[in-house]
Amino acid sequence: MIRAYTLCTGFIELDRASMVSDLAPGQRWTVPVLSFLVDHPRGKLLFDTGVHCQARLDPVGRLGPERVKRLTVKSGEGDDVVPQLARLHLIPDDVRYVANSHLHFDHCGGNEFFPHATFFVQRAELEAARRPGGVPSYSPSPIDFEHALDYRMIYGEHDVFGYGSVVLIPTYGHTPGHQSMVVRAGKGAQLVCASDACYTRENMDRDVLPNVLWNASVMRESLATLRKLRDQAGATIFYGHDPAQWEVTPRAPSPVM
Numbered sequence: 001m002i003r004a005y006t007l008c009t010g011f012i013e014l015d016r017a018s019m020v021s022d023l024a025p026g027q028r029w030t031v032p033v034l035s036f037l038v039d040h041p042r043g044k045l046l047f048d049t050g051v052h053c054q055a056r057l058d059p060v061g062r063l064g065p066e067r068v069k070r071l072t073v074k075s076g077e078g079d080d081v082v083p084q085l086a087r088l089h090l091i092p093d094d095v096r097y098v099a100n101s102h103l104h105f106d107h108c109g110g111n112e113f114f115p116h117a118t119f120f121v122q123r124a125e126l127e128a129a130r131r132p133g134g135v136p137s138y139s140p141s142p143i144d145f146e147h148a149l150d151y152r153m154i155y156g157e158h159d160v161f162g163y164g165s166v167v168l169i170p171t172y173g174h175t176p177g178h179q180s181m182v183v184r185a186g187k188g189a190q191l192v193c194a195s196d197a198c199y200t201r202e203n204m205d206r207d208v209l210p211n212v213l214w215n216a217s218v219m220r221e222s223l224a225t226l227r228k229l230r231d232q233a234g235a236t237i238f239y240g241h242d243p244a245q246w247e248v249t250p251r252a253p254s255p256v257m
Helices: 059-063 065-070 081-086 123-130 201-205 216-231 243-247
Strands: 003-015 028-040 043-047 071-073 095-099 118-122 150-154 166-170 179-184 190-195 236-239
Touching: 003 081, 028 081, 028 179, 028 243, 059 065, 059 071, 065 071, 118 123, 123 150, 179 216, 190 216, 201 216, 201 236, 216 236
Parallel strands: 043 095, 095 118, 118 150, 190 236
Antiparallel strands: 003 028, 003 071, 028 043, 166 179, 179 190
């Protein structure tokens, strides 16, 4: 049996217009940072590792002064990946696989706590993150991901367990190698963890992109792919940072699948 759980791995306050580009600037809101634990018979997989706990205690030291000008970490004690796993009576060594949707600080900040896991990251993502001089409109921080970890670079769609139950799909555009996750538990039950390929339901319903992105045309194609999974295939979409959805989402230790 496959079970999936949502974990809150941080809260961030920022300008809503950064996520929904046709809104007027100046509307501050607080959004959740989500990770997902898939309990699979062949091993536990964690999708994203959230905001590092140090970002709450020393935001300038961890995130840098420029990023702190744009956003505020609103996490409380326990709103990071290790104590969230403890809600499921798990420790990091219980996790066999980690998949990073991308390498922004709020999605890979906890990577260092999983030294024995195998990490799945799109090749384009890791290469762009490590490129000398960086990539325009993409600025990950090595402090979040550049650790002695077992990174397995993948290219495009990747079937983690080999029979379609957990599949990582390319949803490029927000970053050069962004990926989302599809979980299928039989009898038509299907959920999609979109991460930042779609911040909120509003982005999908109104077909509006965020301001924070690498390539708008590519991201629009990815958004269309996710919309097709929702509207035609009947999948439940978990948006990357949707406060309204989070309010009605079952929290670990209750499963969402």
